[in-house]
Amino acid sequence: xxxxxxxxxxxxxxxxxxxxxxxxxxxxxxxxxxxxxxxxxxxxxxxxxxxxxxxxxxxxxxxxxxxxxxxxxxxxxxxxxxxxxxxxxxxxxxxxxxxxxxxxxxxxxxxxxxxxxxxxxxxxxxxxxxxxxxxxxxxxxxxxxxxxxxxxxxxxxxxxxxxxxxxxxxxxxxxxxxxxxxxxxxxxxxxxxxxxxxxxx
Amino acid sequence: xxxxxxxxxxxxxxxxxxxxxxxxxxxxxxxxxxxxxxxxxxxxxxxxxxxxxxxxxxxxxxxxxxxxxxxxxxxxxxxxxxxxxxxxxxxxxxxxxxxxxxxxxxxxxxxxxxxxxxxxxxxxxxxxxxxxxxxxxxxxxxxxxxxxxxxxxxxxxxxxxxxxxxxxxxxxxxxxxxxxxxxxxxxxxxxxxxxxxxxxxxxxxxxxxxxxxxxxxxxxxxxxxxxxxxxxxxxxxxxxxxxxxxxxxxxxxxxxxxxxxxxxxxxxxxxxxxxxxxxxxxxxxxxxxxxxxxxxxxxxxxxxxx
Numbered sequence: 231x232x233x234x235x236x237x238x239x240x241x242x243x244x245x246x247x248x249x250x251x252x253x254x255x256x257x258x259x260x261x262x263x264x265x266x267x268x269x270x271x272x273x274x275x276x277x278x279x280x281x282x283x284x285x286x287x288x289x290x291x292x293x294x295x296x297x298x299x300x301x302x303x304x305x306x307x308x309x310x311x312x313x314x315x316x317x318x319x320x321x322x323x324x325x326x327x328x329x330x331x332x333x334x335x336x337x338x339x340x341x342x343x344x345x346x347x348x349x350x351x352x353x354x355x356x357x358x359x360x361x362x363x364x365x366x367x368x369x370x371x372x373x374x375x376x377x378x379x380x381x382x383x384x385x386x387x388x389x390x391x392x393x394x395x396x397x398x399x400x401x402x403x404x405x406x407x408x409x410x411x412x413x414x415x416x417x418x419x420x421x422x423x424x425x426x427x428x429x430x431x
Numbered sequence: 432x433x434x435x436x437x438x439x440x441x442x443x444x445x446x447x448x449x450x451x452x453x454x455x456x457x458x459x460x461x462x463x464x465x466x467x468x469x470x471x472x473x474x475x476x477x478x479x480x481x482x483x484x485x486x487x488x489x490x491x492x493x494x495x496x497x498x499x500x501x502x503x504x505x506x507x508x509x510x511x512x513x514x515x516x517x518x519x520x521x522x523x524x525x526x527x528x529x530x531x532x533x534x535x536x537x538x539x540x541x542x543x544x545x546x547x548x549x550x551x552x553x554x555x556x557x558x559x560x561x562x563x564x565x566x567x568x569x570x571x572x573x574x575x576x577x578x579x580x581x582x583x584x585x586x587x588x589x590x591x592x593x594x595x596x597x598x599x600x601x602x603x604x605x606x607x608x609x610x611x612x613x614x615x616x617x618x619x620x621x622x623x624x625x626x627x628x629x630x631x632x633x634x635x636x637x638x639x640x641x642x643x644x645x646x647x648x649x650x651x652x653x654x655x656x657x658x659x660x661x662x663x664x665x666x667x668x669x670x671x672x673x674x675x676x677x678x679x680x681x682x683x684x685x686x687x688x689x690x691x692x693x694x695x696x697x698x699x700x701x702x703x704x705x706x707x708x709x710x711x712x713x714x715x716x717x718x719x720x721x722x723x724x725x726x727x728x729x730x731x732x733x734x735x736x737x
Contacts, residue, residue: 237450238443239578239657241664244522278520278667279563327516328563361667363520383522396508421524424515427508 246359247385248350250415251343254367254378254387257413258339261369265409267376270368272431273342274333275349276325278361285330288356292332292349293320318345323430329363331430350382364424366390368431376406378414379426386417396427436664436731439656446653450587453646457590460639467628478593486585490541490549493697497539499529499551510557513566514550517573521665526550526576535690536560536679538702540572541581548576556702559682560675567662567671568702574661580654584699587650591643597636601629644715651699651717659724660731669731676728679703680721 235242261267280288296318318337324330334345346365353362362382369376377390389406391399403423407416417423464471504511511528518525526540526548536556542548550572552565560568575581663669680703683691691705698704699717713720 236577236579237583238446239580239654239661240438240443241574241577241657241661243520243664280667327512328566329516358667360520360664363516381519381522383520396504419524422519422522424519424525425504425512427512 243360244383246354246362246382248347248354248382250385251347251365251380253414255340255343257410260413261410265371267369267371269339270370271337272333272335272368273346273366274331274431275346275365276329276331276363276426277353278363279324279328279330280358280361288353289322289332291352295348295352296320296334296345318342325428325430333431364426366426366429366431377429381417384417384422385415387414388417388423390423390426392427398425436660436735439660442653442656446650449646449650449653453587453643453650456639456642456646460590460594460635463635464632467632469632474593478589478596482585482589482592493541493700494529494551497531497694497697499531501527501529510552513562514569517566517570517665521573521577523573523577530554533690533693535686535694535705536682537694537705538568538572539697539700540575541700542576543582544579545576559678563671564675564678567666568675570665571658571662571672571702574658574665577661578654578657584651587647591640591647594636594639594643598633598640601633648715648717652719655718656727659728663728663731669728669735673725673728676703676721676725
């Protein structure tokens with residue numbers, strides 16, 4: 231928002247950057263090698279609830295797109311009966327704050343990233359860029375759940391380590407930040423490391 | 432397929448025109464003061480200091496007078512989470528969050544910029560709105576922060592405050608008027624014209640005060656519309672804020688006026704002014720009427736649905 235926008239009281243939401251999401255693609259390798267941080271094959275996109283008709287449309291597009299992504303990437307693995315089953319699956323959730331989650335499960339990181347990017351792109355093409363909040367990647371560090379969150383408006387990543395309902399381990403988060411320095415575009419302001427409690431990921 | 436709220440050029444234009452008029456009034460005022468030979472530099476220095484102090488502390492004073500208590504994430508997890516989501520989607524740092532113990536359903540935001548923002552809600556509004564309506568109200572408040580309304584209104588009221596200061600001190604020291612004229616008259620500059628000048632200054636200041644009052648209130652109402660619109664841009668559902676307004680205005684009428692009066696000092700900042708029934712004409716109020724606000728939101732809703 232520029233000076234004139236605030237002077238004249240025009241609300242403009244910040245533009246969305248969906249492309250820096252791909253920074254996770256190489257960073258994940260480093261995180262695993264140096265931090266024993268394993269990507270847990272669950273990643274998702276969270277966005278503001280849309281009117282019902284529009285949400286159904288977006289979800290159907292996402293599912294179709296992920297299917298396409300999976301098959302074109304030769305990510306189809308043969309089931310026991312020889313019939314192909316999809317490696318990538320899409321779950322949908324609504325959390326207690328009324329935000330929608332589209333969660334991509336399974337597959338490898340590259341096809342997941344392509345799927346997440348595609349879902350975000352779909353929302354943007356529908357004129358719903360303003361609704362996009364974040365992409366979330368679940369990692370496993372030993373027996374602990376950690377998340378990397380990519381804010382679409384901020385175009386940065388930050389770690390989120392919940393330890394209970396509404397409790398997070400700030401120390402662990404800062405250690406993760408140090409670990410990812412130079413690998414991911416990190417959010418410099420700690421006031422922007424927003425908690426995502428109860429992420430269905 | 433792209434349906435969006437877009438911008439309201441009419442509102443922008445009216446807001447710009449109001450600020451322009453205010454600037455013209457202030458320029459004339461300063462011109463007259465200079466012409467009459469008032470030591471303007473001194474007055475402005477004093478006013479800057481006084482208003483600067485007021486500007487720096489007013490939000491704390493208002494919050495103290497409302498007995499707003501800042502709450503941690505552990506104390507109000509739901510509220511914190513709702514504010515955090517909105518902050519993230521509008522890319523502003525997490526504002527501080529406070530709760531006011533009051534049955535009056537209301538909310539306000541303070542802070543001169545997003546880094547110093549605080550959002551406060553009453554226990555009444557937490558009880559009465561459902562989570563999505565509350566989200567729309569919070570988005571309205573964050574819009575005020577994003578539009579830097581505290582700063583804009585403080586700047587808009589600067590010379591009006593100077594004018595009111597001149598008028599009020601002339602009333603207080605009116606008795607000393609003779610001494611003023613006489614004292615300078617003694618130096619041979621013509622007591623009568625000094626006295627005349629003094630009256631001109633007070634009259635002009637009174638006129639500036641009155642005109643700028645109406646203009647500032649007009650600007651305030653436009654900025655309320657802008658924040659309502661901002662809420663609609665953020666939530667993408669103008670109807671949510673409309674239903675929150677509807678609910679609150681219905682409840683307001685049933686609240687004892689002593690509860691309302693507790694909040695009246697902060698009316699200009701509140702989501703909905705706690706005016707006791709039989710309020711003055713809209714022209715002089717800080718907020719547009721609820722009916723007008725709802726009508727605008729319904730218009731936005733129609734535009735989105737089209």
